[in-house]
Amino acid sequence: MKYISTRGQAPALSFEDVVLTGLAPDGGLYVPETLPHFSQEEIASWSALSYEELAFKIMAPFVDGAVPDAELKTIIAESYSKFRHQAIAPLVQTGHNEWVLELFQGPTLAFKDFALQFLGHLLDHLLEKRNQKVVVMGATSGDTGSAAIEGCRNCDNIDTFILHPHNRVSDVQRRQMTTVIADNVHNIALEGNFDDCQNMVKASFGDQSFLPEGRQLVAVNSINWARIMAQIVYYFYAGLALGSPARPVSFSVPTGNFGDIFAGYLAKRMGLPIDQLVIGTNSNDILHRCLSDNDHSKHQLVHTLSPSMDIMVSSNFERMLFDLYDRDGDAIRNLMEDFKSGSMNLDESALSKARELFSSYKLDDDETLATINELFETCEYLVDPHTAIGIRAARATRRRQDIPMICLATAHPAKFPEAVRKAGQETDPQLPHHMNDLFEREERFEVLPQDLSAVQSFMQQRIRS
Structure with missing residues (x-):
């Protein structure tokens, strides 16, 4: 299988090369040239598979032999060995035909573990095979950073630099x-x-001359195709658990960078019968405005109680646009140029397709807190603010009560005690046992100005020879 750029001016790459490349040289994002498609009979035959066994079935066509099957199975097994729940992605019922898919059972208590544990082990395998050292550089609004660090911390061939917004x-x-x-x-x-x-990360990928000779940057945020690929799996896993493919299912996803819900869209195209895909946003609602009003313009970023979604530039939306515009790289390149100036508008055909595929809903902080409180009052289930947004969006936009609605729980509530307290809970949610000394551990980080040369100089001085 080959991978092509959304902007149409970069050479096609193999799976191995696309994992190690990140952004395409033309500024686009890589996507598979073709998608695997599974028949309803084949999907039905997977109903008894474990999460790890299902992951192999879903991911093997994308890997296409770049990693031998036996080694891919080992990488998958190692990736999910540290998850705290045997089901890996358990389902909890919170209402009539409404379910929460708990994606926070991994080592850093966030859905990012599903992709980044896998990516870390995959990178280690590929770099060892190539006798190569790389530099991982990533930006995080909260959860990607810890999951990337956890996935790469034991990799001898990787130096990892993660940027997060100070305070x-x-x-x-x-x-x-x-x-x-x-x-x-x-x-x-x-x-x-x-x-x-x-923006710092994108600029550094665009010009890597600051790196020592022989080194290259590797992306761990969701511009890396391997992350999207790994996230497709839990859509199939949840669907199978609730009767797919014999009956359709729907999903609601708290959405910032569009990678998680894009994986759901791909699952639908690959054969999973998905009726509805719901985008839940906080006050940084560029995706909701785009779908409802064809207004994809940059507004001032608002800092909310759901900080992992405090994003105004949803990078993965470009992958979606590529399909909405019938894979026309020139059209995407022109759209992205428009967006650089602050806004872009979709043509009527693309907008119509998007509205057929997705529903959307926006919540402010007060509505988010009310949802956390309501859920605890009605079923004693505590959720973090991001998950609350997904649940409220599902309830507000749901079309059919006879189809299971699966809301993705993207983080453990203990990661956001301030929001839980503001929602009316008297005690903070407890961190799991393996993390109960978190506030006693030594911290190490550097505060740097918004200056690309300062960031790159910091990196230069710390990359190991």
Whole structure:
């Protein structure tokens, strides 16, 4: 299988090369040239598979032999061996035909573990095979950073640099990153917001001349195709658990960077019978505005109680646009040029397709807190603010009560105690046992100005020879 750029001016790459490349040289994102498609009979035959066994079935066609099957199975097994629940992605019922898919059972208590545990083990395998050393550089609005660090901390061939917006992630999220004391792990607190961090990363990928000879940057945020690929699996897993493919299912996803719900869209195209895909946003509602009003313009970023979604530039939306515009790279390149100036508008055909595929809903902080409280009052189930947004969006937009609605729980509530307290809970949610000393651990991070040369100089001085 080959991978092509959404902007149409970069050479097609193999799976191995696309994992190690990140952004395409033309500024686009890589997507598979073709998607595998599974028949209803084949999907039905997977109903008894474990999460790891299902992951192999879903991912093997994308890998296409770049990693031998036996080694791919080992990588998958190692990736999910640290998850705290045997089901890996358990379902909890919260209402009539309404389910929460708990994606926070991994080592850093967030859905990012599903992709980044896998990506870390995959990178280790590929780099060892190639006798190559790389530099991982990533931006995080909260959860990606800790999951990336956890996935790469034991990789001898990787130096890891993670940028987070200074004082704009929760204390738990920050400490999960900054208490990993290792020679190959470096945390940068950037004086800016998440989009500023992401712009630094994109600029560095665009010009890597600051790196030592023989090194290259590797992406761990959701521009890396391997992350999207790994996230497709839990859509199939949840659907099978609730009777698919014999009956359809729907999903609601709290959405910032569009990678998680894009994986759901791909699952639908690959054969999973999905009736409805719901986008839930906080006050940073560019995706909701795009779908409802064809207004894809940058507004001032608002800092909310759901900080992992405090994003105004949803990078993965470009992958969706590529399909909405019938894979026309020139059209996407022109759209992205428009967006650089602050806004873009979809043509009527693309907008109509998007509205057929997705529903959307926006919540402010007060509505988010009310949802946390309501859920606890009605079924004694405590959720974090991001998950609350997904649940309220599902309830507000749901079309059919006879189809199971699966709401993705993207983080453990203990990562956001401030929001839980504001929702009316008298005690903070408890961190799991393996993390109960988090606030006693030593922290290490560097506060840097919003200056690309300062960030790159910091990296230069710390990349190991």
